[in-house]
Amino acid sequence: MNAAVNAISNAAAETSVQSVNRQPLGARVGIPPRRVALDLKHSDAGYWYANDPFLTYYWSAFSILLPEGEQFFVEAVRHYRDQITDENLKAGIAGFIGQEALHTQGHQVLNKFIEDKNLPAAEIEAQLRVLLDTAAKIHPRLSLAATICLEHFTALLGEQLLVEEDHHNSVNEDIKPLWMWHALEETEHKAVAWDVYEQTGGSYAVRAGTMVVTTAVLGAVMAYATARLLHADGKLLDVRNNWRGFKSLFGRQGRMTRLAPKFLDFFRPGFHPNDHDTKALVAEWRERLFGVNGEVNHLLKGRVVH
Template identity: 30%
Template sequence: MKLFSRFKNSTIGSSIRYSIKPRKVKFEWQDTPVDWIPEQPFISYFINEINMILPAGEFWFCRLYNKVLPQIQDPKLKEDVQAFIRQEAMHAQAHNSANKEYLTVRNINIQRNLNVMDFLFGELLADAPLGLKVPKTLEHQWDLFRLGIVATVEHMTCVLGKYVLYNNEWEKLGADASMLDLVKWHGAEEIEHRTVAFDLYRHLGGGYIARYYLSVVVIVAVLGLWVDGSAHIMKQDPRFKSIRPAVYKPWVWREWYRISQKDHNLMPNPFWLISQQLGYLMPWYDPLHEAKTEDAITYLERSPAAKRAILKVA
């Protein structure tokens, strides 16, 4: 068994030659309105919900990756994973700053949504799920299952990263510069580190077939949590009072679909998002071919939040 895993480690390492660069960022939220895309409250709330969804998950990635770090045999992959951890920790901090300095200050109650994510990543998917200690013999399988979830989620964040990076429509509608920079900076770094989770999953013995059920679990969870959280913050707004959006009511799903049908650049179509998972299921899937690193780097070099952080340090 040990020999087998050593064989795997020596064959699948890092699939990139470039170095992933962790960057510091500084966002300023004092001028960002709730409708950060003017006259588009539904889209604004929907994208704002990612601030609540992401931090708990990204800190969980960091904890899990730090746990398996000593098992990595390939030095370049180890370097990729360390840079990935630093990038994800910075993403989580940036979205947390939006939660604290923007949404909470605008009197939006976000605690319930944060609690859902804390339960999922702090309890259910923890090293000891729901406080139950995983037997030593199953520990590697439990880690591998969770690494598979990260790899599947990272495919989706790469897809969404491309979507936001090339999106010009929000800007045309007069979107707030800070929120726009937050999603584009995050999306660009997701593209930059798109190979890491998949490489690590395979390096530690993750198999092909598991991608099928992991895709189903991840798609259902991401869409469900996104719509549920968005509905919760939307229903606090008097403009949605008569509708009282909820995940179990068709309205919020229909509205998402309707807006995305009108223009895919306003919101990604939910069926398109599901279809993007198909590429990940192909045996020849290679995250390197999913996006262009140079486009991501071009944005990262001019991101206002990254420039602001450099100025602050200087």
């Protein structure tokens, strides 16, 4: 947790550097850090996704992984930042670091909410920290390759959450702002780590091979974390509900299964994240969340930046 807190402090310092029009650097390239202050102290949300234990704990597991995961992303990109000469990409890196650090802060609030229900969120996070610290010691190039793999996942998940109305309407209203804000910003900065990887000599073979390993590890970690949460709540042996929830994600027409074609695009040698055109989607949700009558404006700290 200390590492994630340090990332927030470092990012706050970096994003305080402003351009001539006094906007954060990332805003120049459409990646503005926005501080959304989620407060769940008085929330009575129980099973906060579709009132379903399995699905709630699946997405809770994802939230628990995010603070340490995003710290890993930030460090992987920061390591190569001095090699970047393109001014727009430099601004994009500043926006990426700022956004990821603030996402960490938001998910720490949700993770504390989960922990307070006598669920092992902190223990799972500590175990993930050991895994990521070990991975980070292998080689900076592999850390950056793993980052673009995981950013591909988060971009696809973010796009899906924005597009599919039944998906985002399944999230409890107290918690929904966190996920919609995060989904928008993952979509905004989806190409930053990729461009850093390519501009610093990253190869196709390394990124493709890393994706195979990363997918397997992420799947195992998500299965373990979800099972731990279900077990802590006495729901692990609720076979009927768990199977129904699993099928809704990974069945023939499951939510995650439907992402497969776009996921597999990653393995095309000439692929770039912007091949998945989300400009109109980003514009729509910037207005919905942070426009004049934005749904999340009441939680914003500081000036609204589209």
